[in-house]
Amino acid sequence: MPLITQAGIGSGLDLEQIIEASVQAENAPKMQSFIQRDERLQVELSSIGAVKSALSQLKDTIEKLADPENFNKRLADISQPASGDIISVSPSSDISPGNFNVEVQQLAQGSRAMSGAGAFADNTSVVSASGGTLSFAAGDKSFDLTLDAGATLSDLRDAINNSDANFGVTANIINTGSEAKLVLTSSETGVGNDLVITNDNAELDAVSTIANGGGAGGMSIAAGDEAKDAKITVDGIEIVNDSNVFKDAVQGMTITAKQVSAAGESADINVSVDRESVTKLVDKLIEDYNNLVGTIAYHTSYDEERQVGLRGDATMRSLSDQLVSVLSSELTDAGPFTSIFDIGLGVDKKGYLEKSSIVRSLNEAMDTNYDDIGKAFAGENGVAKKLDELLGSFVDSGGILKTREQDINNQIDELEDDVLDHQYRMGELETRLRKQYSNLDVLLAQMSSTQQYLGAQLASLPGFTSGKSSS
Incomplete structure (x- = not known):
C-alpha cells in the first residue's frame, strides 16, 4: 500500500483536526501562563x-544641597560711575557680606620698544646679512629667535609673531613715509618687567635694546612706555599690583580694573549672600521629592483599570518609611534648627513635602540664621548628606533597585528559554501524535481494503445474492 502523507486520507477521518486540537489543548494553557508572567515582569520592570x-x-538635587559651597555663594552688585565701567568683580564664598568703594588710579601696562631713527628705510630692509639669534625677555619670561642670513624687517616681524615660544611680544612695522620703524609691545605688565632684547651678532644691534658689546642697542623704550603696575584704592586704601587683576585685595574677592576713574568718580560694590540660588535649590528639592512620592504611589496603589507593578511591594514601603525617617531626623550643629521642619518645610497628610510657615518661613529662617540653613542640609549631620547616602543605596551601582532590575531581566531571559523549551516539547508531541495516528490511518485503510476484497469475493460465489430482495 502506498505511504499516507496526510493524517486521515487513508481512513477518511479528520485526524488533522484531532492532532491540532490535542496539541492546542496541551499548548494553550501553558502559553497563556507564559504571557501573563511576561506581562507581570515587564510591568514590574517598568515600575x-x-x-x-x-x-x-x-539624588542630583540632594548632591547639590549636600555641598556647602552652594550655601556660601555670594552676589556682588556694582554701581559703576557715569563715565563707564571701571571694574568687574568676582566674589568667592570666603568674602563676608559688605559694601566697598573702589577707584582705579592707574591700569597696568606692558612695555613698548621702538627702533631708532633712520635704522630702516622700509620693510624690505635687511636686518642682518649673516643672520643670528635674538633673545627676548620680560620679567621671568623669555624666548629665543634665530634669523636666517639676509632676513628683512618683515621677516623679523613675522618670525616674532609666529613663534610658538613667544610669551606675548607683538611686532608691528610703522611706515612714516620716510622710513620704517619696528615697534615691539610686551604683554608682561608691572614695574621692572620691561622688554629686554639681546643678540649674538652685532649686526642685530639695531633690533636689540642692549648691544652685542654692551650698552644701549638701537631699540629703546620711551618715557611713559615702560611696564607699569595697576593701582586702585579700596575704601581709600591704595593697592598696587603688577596686573589689572587684584586677587584678594579684599579677602575672598577678585577685582579687575578696566579703565581709569574719571576725576572724583568711583564704583560701589555691595556683596551679599546668594539667597535666590538657595531658594531655588529648596524648591527643586520639594519638586523632586514630591515627584518621587507620587511615582511610588502610582506604581504601588491598587487600580482595577491597569496592572500595578509594585502593589504591596516591601522594598517600596521600606523606601517610603526611610525617606520620612531621614527628613524627620534630628539635626545637630545647626543653630536653632532641630529638624528641617524648623526652616519652613512641612509634610502633608499624603506624605508630600511643602513650604510651611507654622514654625517659621524659609525667608524668615534666611533673615535670622542663613548660615545655619547650610549646616542643616550640608553639615556633617545634615539632612542632605543622609538623604544622599540613602538614595545611593537604592540607585548606585550594586544598589537595591539596580539589583532588582537585574533580577527581573534574568527572570525574563529564563522565561524566554522556558518558552523555547515548551515549543520544542509541543513539536515533539505533534510528531508523536502524527506517528500514532498515521499507524491508525494505515490500519483503518487496510481494514477497508480487506472488507472491499472480501465483499467482492463473496459476490462472485455461485448462489450468492445481496441482502436486498426484489419487489
Whole structure:
C-alpha cells in the first residue's frame, strides 16, 4: 500500500483536526501562563525603572544641597560711575557680606620698544646679512629667535609673531613715509618687567635694546612706555599690583580694573549672600521629592483599570518609611534648627513635602540664621548628606533597585528559554501524535481494503445474492 502523507486520507477521518486540537489543548494553557508572567515582569520592570528615575533625579538635587559651597555663594552688585565701567568683580564664598568703594588710579601696562631713527628705510630692509639669534625677555619670561642670513624687517616681524615660544611680544612695522620703524609691545605688565632684547651678532644691534658689546642697542623704550603696575584704592586704601587683576585685595574677592576713574568718580560694590540660588535649590528639592512620592504611589496603589507593578511591594514601603525617617531626623550643629521642619518645610497628610510657615518661613529662617540653613542640609549631620547616602543605596551601582532590575531581566531571559523549551516539547508531541495516528490511518485503510476484497469475493460465489430482495 502506498505511504499516507496526510493524517486521515487513508481512513477518511479528520485526524488533522484531532492532532491540532490535542496539541492546542496541551499548548494553550501553558502559553497563556507564559504571557501573563511576561506581562507581570515587564510591568514590574517598568515600575522599578520609573521609581529609579525619580530617585536619581532627586539624588542630583540632594548632591547639590549636600555641598556647602552652594550655601556660601555670594552676589556682588556694582554701581559703576557715569563715565563707564571701571571694574568687574568676582566674589568667592570666603568674602563676608559688605559694601566697598573702589577707584582705579592707574591700569597696568606692558612695555613698548621702538627702533631708532633712520635704522630702516622700509620693510624690505635687511636686518642682518649673516643672520643670528635674538633673545627676548620680560620679567621671568623669555624666548629665543634665530634669523636666517639676509632676513628683512618683515621677516623679523613675522618670525616674532609666529613663534610658538613667544610669551606675548607683538611686532608691528610703522611706515612714516620716510622710513620704517619696528615697534615691539610686551604683554608682561608691572614695574621692572620691561622688554629686554639681546643678540649674538652685532649686526642685530639695531633690533636689540642692549648691544652685542654692551650698552644701549638701537631699540629703546620711551618715557611713559615702560611696564607699569595697576593701582586702585579700596575704601581709600591704595593697592598696587603688577596686573589689572587684584586677587584678594579684599579677602575672598577678585577685582579687575578696566579703565581709569574719571576725576572724583568711583564704583560701589555691595556683596551679599546668594539667597535666590538657595531658594531655588529648596524648591527643586520639594519638586523632586514630591515627584518621587507620587511615582511610588502610582506604581504601588491598587487600580482595577491597569496592572500595578509594585502593589504591596516591601522594598517600596521600606523606601517610603526611610525617606520620612531621614527628613524627620534630628539635626545637630545647626543653630536653632532641630529638624528641617524648623526652616519652613512641612509634610502633608499624603506624605508630600511643602513650604510651611507654622514654625517659621524659609525667608524668615534666611533673615535670622542663613548660615545655619547650610549646616542643616550640608553639615556633617545634615539632612542632605543622609538623604544622599540613602538614595545611593537604592540607585548606585550594586544598589537595591539596580539589583532588582537585574533580577527581573534574568527572570525574563529564563522565561524566554522556558518558552523555547515548551515549543520544542509541543513539536515533539505533534510528531508523536502524527506517528500514532498515521499507524491508525494505515490500519483503518487496510481494514477497508480487506472488507472491499472480501465483499467482492463473496459476490462472485455461485448462489450468492445481496441482502436486498426484489419487489
